[in-house]
Amino acid sequence: MTTTLLTNISTLVTNDPALGPTPLGLIEDAAVVIENDTIAWVGRSADAPAADTTHDANARAAIPGFVDSHSHLVFAGDRTQEFNARMSGQAYKAGGIRTTVAATRAATDAELGANVARYIGEALRQGTTTFETKSGYGLTVEDEARALRIAAEHTDEVTYLGAHIVAPEYADDPAAYVELVTGEMLDACAPYARWVDVFCEKGAFDGDQARAILLAGKAKGLIPRVHANQLSYGPGVQLAVELDAASADHCTHLTDADVDALASGNTVATLLPGAEFSTRAQWPDARRLLDAGVTVALSTDCNPGSSFTSSMPFCVALAVRDMGMTPDEAVWAATAGGAAALRRTDVGRIAPGARADLALLDAPSHVHLAYRPGVPLISDVWRQGIKCR
Numbered sequence: 516m517t518t519t520l521l522t523n524i525s526t527l528v529t530n531d532p533a534l535g536p537t538p539l540g541l542i543e544d545a546a547v548v549i550e551n552d553t554i555a556w557v558g559r560s561a562d563a564p565a566a567d568t569t570h571d572a573n574a575r576a577a578i579p580g581f582v583d584s585h586s587h588l589v590f591a592g593d594r595t596q597e598f599n600a601r602m603s604g605q606a607y608k609a610g611g612i613r614t615t616v617a618a619t620r621a622a623t624d625a626e627l628g629a630n631v632a633r634y635i636g637e638a639l640r641q642g643t644t645t646f647e648t649k650s651g652y653g654l655t656v657e658d659e660a661r662a663l664r665i666a667a668e669h670t671d672e673v674t675y676l677g678a679h680i681v682a683p684e685y686a687d688d689p690a691a692y693v694e695l696v697t698g699e700m701l702d703a704c705a706p707y708a709r710w711v712d713v714f715c716e717k718g719a720f721d722g723d724q725a726r727a728i729l730l731a732g733k734a735k736g737l738i739p740r741v742h743a744n745q746l747s748y749g750p751g752v753q754l755a756v757e758l759d760a761a762s763a764d765h766c767t768h769l770t771d772a773d774v775d776a777l778a779s780g781n782t783v784a785t786l787l788p789g790a791e792f793s794t795r796a797q798w799p800d801a802r803r804l805l806d807a808g809v810t811v812a813l814s815t816d817c818n819p820g821s822s823f824t825s826s827m828p829f830c831v832a833l834a835v836r837d838m839g840m841t842p843d844e845a846v847w848a849a850t851a852g853g854a855a856a857l858r859r860t861d862v863g864r865i866a867p868g869a870r871a872d873l874a875l876l877d878a879p880s881h882v883h884l885a886y887r888p889g890v891p892l893i894s895d896v897w898r899q900g901i902k903c904r
Contacts, residue, residue: 580644580872582853592618651679802839
């Protein structure tokens with residue numbers, strides 16, 4: 516076993532209130548000991564034990580590696596023209612997904628795998644050490660299964676999203692497509708996935724269809740998560756809570772009953788500010804959710820159509836500026852909140868026994884992630900105990 520001491524950390528975000536004040540469990544003038552791939556010790560630098568090697572943080576802040584719990588990385592093609600049109604006045608509609616479906620179907624496995632690796636590399640350089648990603652741009656049995664197989668080569672957090680939209684071939688018979696998604700396609704995809712997801716929205720799947728898809732996935736051992744209430748009010752959030760989904764994602768249009776449901780259950784509200792930024796849509800009201808006691812996560816929703824960003828720091832800054840979150844709340848949501856949305860306890864925190872995922876900031880405090888938006892503050896990254904930047 517080898518140990519590494521990170522010392523002279525100006526402010527350490529542990530996300531463990533037992534280790535320091537506030538929900539962030541802050542420790543000033545801190546140190547961390549990594550043993551192989553695990554956090555072995557945290558505390559003040561003056562109290563740090565000896566280790567095999569030492570890394571001087573030079574008075575930088577340290578945070579847990581970001582946990583990006585919602586992304587769509589298995590795709591091909593480009594939707595620059597759609598984005599340009601939207602920024603020129605056209606409204607965002609769910610149907611744009613079909614453009615990416617055509618490009619993804621035409622791509623080779625090697626091309627899709629290279630794209631996934633590229634975007635993961637981008638995210639890692641920006642401090643993301645855990646990520647979830649979905650299928651949803653194939654919409655045939657073969658293409659959905661290969662998307663999940665490719666995703667599973669890069670992460671354990673793989674989501675079956677055959678119910679992204681109704682496949683073009685089934686436009687006149689959505690019931691038959693739901694039957695495919697809950698039958699042959701599910702059988703082919705379930706071995707590669709941990710999660711099942713559905714886009715419950717006008718232009719995609721209604722509440723009854725979404726329920727059938729999620730229940731079929733549960734019967735195969737997959738845990739539900741839901742694209743809910745992004746473009747309009749609808750049944751998605753309350754369906755997610757009813758089925759004990761790990762997360763309801765987007766949560767832009769919420770009734771009081773939706774908020775009450777989220778506050779009463781175990782479902783995390785995952786907010787995706789990159790989507791609102793890239794579609795000029797209404798911002799989710801994070802303040803309303805937090806004040807009601809809802810657990811909130813932040814994620815990138817990285818995808819080629821509505822949120823083509825892999826930057827969690829960017830999403831933190833948006834959440835603080837436009838969604839009513841404090842810097843502390845946004846950093847917690849982007850780390851521990853994402854871990855909660857993936858039902859993980861080994862990531863999203865820096866505490867003994869946790870996986871050794873952390874990032875040093877070229878700044879004295881985590882607040883700088885919102886204070887200095889757009890500035891590349893991530894200076895060093897450890898993932899599973901290995902320094903990868």
